[in-house]
Amino acid sequence: MGEKRRLTIPARLDSVPIAREFVTEAARAAGLGSRAVYHCQMAVDEACTNIIEHGYGGREGTIDLECHILDDRLVISITDDSPRFNPLEIEEPNPDASLDDRSGGGWGIYFMKKMMDEIHWSYRGGRNRLTMIKRLKSRPDEHLRDEALVSASEIKPGVWVIGLSGRLDSVTAPRLERTLGDEVSAGHVRMIVDMSGVEYISSSGLKALVKTWRAARKQGGDVLLASLRPEVAEVFELIGFTQVFGIYPSVDEALAGAGW
Amino acid sequence: MEITVSELKRVTLFVIQGRVDSTNASELGEALKSQLSSGRYRLVIDLSGVEYMSSAGLREMVTALKTARKNGGDVRLANPSDRVREVLELAGLDSIFEIYPSQVEAVGSF
Numbered sequence: 011m012g013e014k015r016r017l018t019i020p021a022r023l024d025s026v027p028i029a030r031e032f033v034t035e036a037a038r039a040a041g042l043g044s045r046a047v048y049h050c051q052m053a054v055d056e057a058c059t060n061i062i063e064h065g066y067g068g069r070e071g072t073i074d075l076e077c078h079i080l081d082d083r084l085v086i087s088i089t090d091d092s093p094r095f096n097p098l099e100i101e102e103p104n105p106d107a108s109l110d111d112r113s114g115g116g117w118g119i120y121f122m123k124k125m126m127d128e129i130h131w132s133y134r135g136g137r138n139r140l141t142m143i144k145r146l147k148s149r150p151d152e153h154l155r156d157e158a159l160v161s162a163s164e165i166k167p168g169v170w171v172i173g174l175s176g177r178l179d180s181v182t183a184p185r186l187e188r189t190l191g192d193e194v195s196a197g198h199v200r201m202i203v204d205m206s207g208v209e210y211i212s213s214s215g216l217k218a219l220v221k222t223w224r225a226a227r228k229q230g231g232d233v234l235l236a237s238l239r240p241e242v243a244e245v246f247e248l249i250g251f252t253q254v255f256g257i258y259p260s261v262d263e264a265l266a267g268a269g270w
Numbered sequence: 271m272e273i274t275v276s277e278l279k280r281v282t283l284f285v286i287q288g289r290v291d292s293t294n295a296s297e298l299g300e301a302l303k304s305q306l307s308s309g310r311y312r313l314v315i316d317l318s319g320v321e322y323m324s325s326a327g328l329r330e331m332v333t334a335l336k337t338a339r340k341n342g343g344d345v346r347l348a349n350p351s352d353r354v355r356e357v358l359e360l361a362g363l364d365s366i367f368e369i370y371p372s373q374v375e376a377v378g379s380f
Contacts (some may be wrong), residue, residue: 023293030291048322055304055324059292077285105362109339117325117361124360 014078021062021071021090029058029075033086036077039144040084049111049125050086053142057088057097065092065138082147083127088140094133096142097122098163098173127187130162145185160189162198169270170198171261176209178215184255187218194222199231204262206237211245223255231255234264273301275284281312281380283373287319290327299330302345306334311343314376318349328361343366348376 017032018224019025030051037050048227054075073090104122105114123129128143161173170193176185193201223233234256238246246252260265271288282305292297305313315331317323335345346368350358358364370376 026291026293027289045353047355051322052324052357055291059324059326063292103361105360105363109332109336109366113330114332117328121357121360227364 014076017075019073019075021066021069021092022075025073026055026058026062029073030193032075033077036086037144040079042084042144043145047146050084050142050144054086054088055124056122057140057142060097060099061088061090061138065090065095075114082145084144084146084165085142087143088142091135095138095167096131096133096163096165098129098131098161102139104178106206106253111234112205118238121136124168127164127185128160132164162193164198165202165261165265166270168198169200169202169265171202171204173204173207174181175209177210178208178211179210179212180214183212183214183218184203186215187221190218191220191225193224194229194231195246197229199226199229200270201226201231201233202234202258202261202268203235204237204261205235205242208242211242216245216249216251219252222253232268234258234268236261271297273298275305276300276369277305277310278360278377281314281377282310283314283316285316285319285373285376288298289322289326290303290320292330293296293324295324297328298327299333302334306341311338311341312338312380313338313343313345314348314373314380315345316348316376317354318351318373320351320354323354324359325361330362331367344380346370346376346379348373367368 015036016101017029019029033050034047035052037047058073071091076087078085095256097119099118100119105119122142126142127145128142165171172193176182226233236258237260238257246257254265256267258267271294272289273299274285279290291362295325302313315335330346338345349372350369368379370379
């Protein structure tokens with residue numbers, strides 16, 4: 011593990027460039043290329059701007075930033091004391107919307123999700139903590155929009171909703187497996203996987219889910235699946251995995267079904 | 271961020287240099303609005319000198335675009351860097367704004 015860099019800024023817009031500078035240095039030191047550095051800058055900028063404008067809403071406060079390298083990933087954590095707010099629950103704006111249908115909101119969070127490889131949110135000890143991860147080695151064959159995206163948020167104490175999107179295939183499965191493995195190691199063993207954004211799942215993707223399920227069960231937890239698209243649900247039915255996983259039409263129903 | 275505004279015969283040209291973010295996007299918004307409210311609805315924004323733009327900057331450009339189009343005008347963009355172009359593309363704005371490779375072409379398009 012690399013050394014941790016830390017910075018605390020006052021929750022004012024004029025400190026946003028300082029936060030951006032801070033992450034730029036960390037990202038460059040981690041060996042990221044200029045495009046990836048830009049992604050980190052923008053993600054931190056948008057996250058801090060949101061916390062200042064909506065979280066603190068003009069009240070005084072501070073934001074703590076922390077960057078470190080974990081294996082092949084740059085981990086950026088942003089912690090604040092503003093009221094509990096999970097940015098991952100915000101409805102995503104639609105990039106295909108016409109000019110008239112654009113209201114202007116939600117784009118900051120959208121960029122954070124698009125530009126980082128993973129985003130996690132939690133609320134602990136009265137603090138919002140957003141963790142954003144950028145992989146240090148990107149595969150040359152992948153396009154930003156095609157990446158499988160993982161997001162995690164604690165919807166109630168001890169229950170984590172993992173949002174997946176894109177294609178869960180042999181290319182993305184190793185990352186999926188590692189990310190879900192990290193969740194289990196962190197003690198997040200009650201998981202509801204929101205599959206609504208998953209377009210395709212291959213055997214490697216299934217294997218990653220089963221491995222996570224097994225590890226979670228071993229620790230007294232469970233992995234439930236919610237909101238599968240019909241074509242993905244069909245794969246689960248074909249191979250009989252509906253016997254393994256609890257599968258629910260929605261995250262709320264999974265929550266109720268498990269009695270969590 | 272520095273904004274240079276030139277009122278040409280048929281078009282107002284904005285040349286922006288530096289970084290556009292939540293700390294200064296409102297200045298850009300005000301500059302665009304002051305042209306629109308004086309009845310000049312044909313605007314070109316030269317982005318070639320913009321090294322960074324966050325969603326706050328995009329929001330101001332979209333707001334100006336709505337007003338301009340409602341009044342029969344347009345906001346056209348010139349020569350965004352690769353980084354800024356990627357941001358425009360992710361937001362789907364590359365198909366909403368007319369984007370030209372150079373300032374001359376953007377101005378000449380009106």
